Amino acid sequence: MQKEININQYIDGILESNISYISKAITLVESTNLKHQEKAQEIINSILKYSGNSIRIGITGVPGVGKSTFIESFGLEIVNQNNKLAVLAVDPSSQISKGSILGDKTRMEKLSIHPSAFIRPSPSSGSLGGITKKTRESIIICEAAGYNYILVETVGVGQSETLVHELTDFFLLLMLAGAGDELQGIKRGIMEMADAIIITKADGANFEKAKLARAEYANALHLFPPTISNWIPEAHVCSSVENKGINEIVAMIDKYKNHTTINNYFNLKREQQNKQWFHQAINDKIIENFYANELVKNQINQFESLVEKNQINPYEAIKLIFNDIIKK
Secondary structure (H helix, E strand, C coil): CCCCCCHHHHHHHHHCCCHHHHHHHHHHHHCCCHHHHHHHHHHHHHHHHHCCCCEEEEEEECCCCCHHHHHHHHHHHHHCCCCCEEEEEEECECCCCCCECCCHHHHCHHHHCCCCEEEEEEECCCCHHHCCCCHHHHHHHHHHCCCCEEEEECCCCCCHHHHHHHHCCEEEEEECCCCCCCCCCCCHHHHHHCCEEEECCCCHHHHHHHHHHHHHHHHHHCCCCCCCCCCCCEEEECECCCCECHHHHHHHHHHHHHHHHHCCHHHHHHHHHHHHHHHHHHHHHHHHHHHHCHHHHHHHHHHHHHHHCCCCCHHHHHHHHHHHHHHC
């Protein structure tokens, strides 16, 4: 029988950058088991003071843009500059097994075996757009372990990008060059959140198309109102396969960190994010306790069939449930 790992072993293992302890701590964070959750929070509280010393980068892109290929090329450039990189790649969950169905390590073969890189695919478990509510705790664990670059990969372009934006310092949007209007098929809101747009697959016959697309996106970015950080979003082209333009992207992100550190926006944004996630944690706890309440469970079971058969308005049912809870 395997001996249970105590809290101090987890903490020491994380601070020593032990991959096994880092992985097991993240597994605790992701667990729905109450004892695991309590243990995870104890670990997080103990290592919190060692976190924060990284640049957190959110990466998203349209389907087929080559996110994994880009992350591998980009990640290798980062670790080859004597940095440590953690990739939190959130997989869409299987609706049947609730397990991870992509397996990101197989998509990033070179990066996954690099001693300065850590890749963690996590099932989304039904979270909006695939961003798990435990991603923030996973970031803290990786930072405490000494990873100074954290990449959070999203499933795709959608509502989840707002959540990634609230988790990260720099938001990178990957796009493809295509025929016609380059701005078709992408939400304005996502572009407004982007700190940079990267046109991928800028190689071979596609190179000229990519350069034209970069010019169009650069012009579009200049039409948006100035950002609070006073950073002017940039548009770049790259070829992950040929490893062209990747080092310029790393240099741009370093330039962003220097710019926002000098004007104090970097710390200000982190403080605002901490406050947002505090309120989100309150909401999560209220919902968790609400559904765990036996009276609520019974009331929901009672009204569910009536709502299904259209015998009562869902809002009226909710009103009756809450009125009953308040009385008791």
